[in-house]
Amino acid sequence: MYVILGARGNTGSVVARKLLDKGKKVRVVGRDSNKLAPFVSRGADAFAADVLDTDALSRAFTGAQGAYALIPPDMSSPDFRAHQDRVTESIAKALEKGGVTHAVTLSSVGADKPDKTGPVVGLHKMELRLAQVRGLNALHLRAGYFMENTLAQIGIIRGFGMMAGPVRADVPLAMIATRDIGAAAAEALLRLDFKGQQAQELLGPRDVTYAEAAKTIGLAIGKPGLAYLQLPDEQVIQAMTGMGISRNMAQLLCEMSAAINSGYMKPLERRSEKNTTPTTLEAFVQEVFLPAHQGQAASA
Ligand SMILES: NC(=O)c1ccc[n+]([C@@H]2O[C@H](COP(=O)([O-])OP(=O)(O)OC[C@H]3O[C@@H](n4cnc5c(N)ncnc54)[C@H](OP(=O)(O)O)[C@@H]3O)[C@@H](O)[C@H]2O)c1
CATH class of the missing domain: 3.40.50.720 (NAD(P)-binding Rossmann-like Domain)
Incomplete structure (x- = not known):
């Protein structure tokens, strides 16, 4: 059992x-x-x-x-x-x-x-x-880095017409x-x-930056050229607490993002068959992000 x-x-x-x-x-x-x-x-x-x-x-x-x-x-x-x-x-x-x-x-x-x-x-x-x-x-x-983390962008896209967060736009992420x-x-x-x-x-199928993720998501939701903007910590914390996340957790997520941005927090293993997983960001966006995006648009 x-x-x-x-x-x-x-x-x-x-x-x-x-x-x-x-x-x-x-x-x-x-x-x-x-x-x-x-x-x-x-x-x-x-x-x-x-x-x-x-x-x-x-x-x-x-x-x-x-x-x-x-x-x-x-x-x-x-x-x-x-x-x-x-x-x-x-x-x-x-x-x-x-x-x-x-x-x-x-x-x-x-x-x-x-x-x-x-x-x-x-x-x-x-x-x-x-x-x-x-x-x-x-x-x-x-x-x-969970691909599901990008689902938090749905509300940001709706509110501001762009993607935004504490992670640098050009840092490669092992998105899975x-x-x-x-x-x-x-x-x-x-x-x-x-x-x-x-x-x-x-480690997911390949490394993806937030800038690339914005391109993929933008194409899928009919907003080609969708941009991603890295925000300062204080703005991130304000936005996250507005979503019901505690200030302490928001601060910890900013600390984690800084560790990702500086390269302190990164995979140790070289990419291999064993640590590479099949679902691409493109497939995730079609099968998970897009239905969630459409669902939130319908209920707005
Ligand atoms: N986000 C990332 O990029 C990332 C990357 C690497 C690792 N992680 C780690 O991934 C983990 C989350 O995994 P996940 O996404 O599979 O989890 P998840 O979807 O958040 O689900 C956790 C489940 O646990 C149950 N639960 C919540 N509180 C509980 C409690 N007090 N006692 C018993 N059950 C409880 C809930 O079901 P019920 O409502 O049925 O109780 C919930 O469905 C975290 O530890 C995080 O640190 C995240």
């Missing part, structure tokens, strides 16, 4: 579906079991647990041959780093209590660095903490579609061939 945290989320939903497709026994975890019904109708067992509830999580993990673990982001947290540490501690204790021997985790490019990478510091610490869990073999998937992370995690869980503590980067 496999236990999947964040099963309704971007990556966890793909992990759960792929394992169910292979006829595996799957326990999906989320805060509300009713919302996990689509997995139950496919044969999964739904388990309601908050990741901060260590006892519930331990029960969820008990009997698992493998687990998919991530820190669900709480963008409104007034102290996001402390929140990440609390979640990590809960997951680590629950994996140990539940006697789990193999876990695939969602980490990030940049998790090799101990500081100055904003929320990614929490993933660095998660990797270190899980190394202390007795009997656990862990594979940390250090994913690149989350569906490819879920697929890689499912494959690793099916193989269960990792030992000790391992990290593996997942």
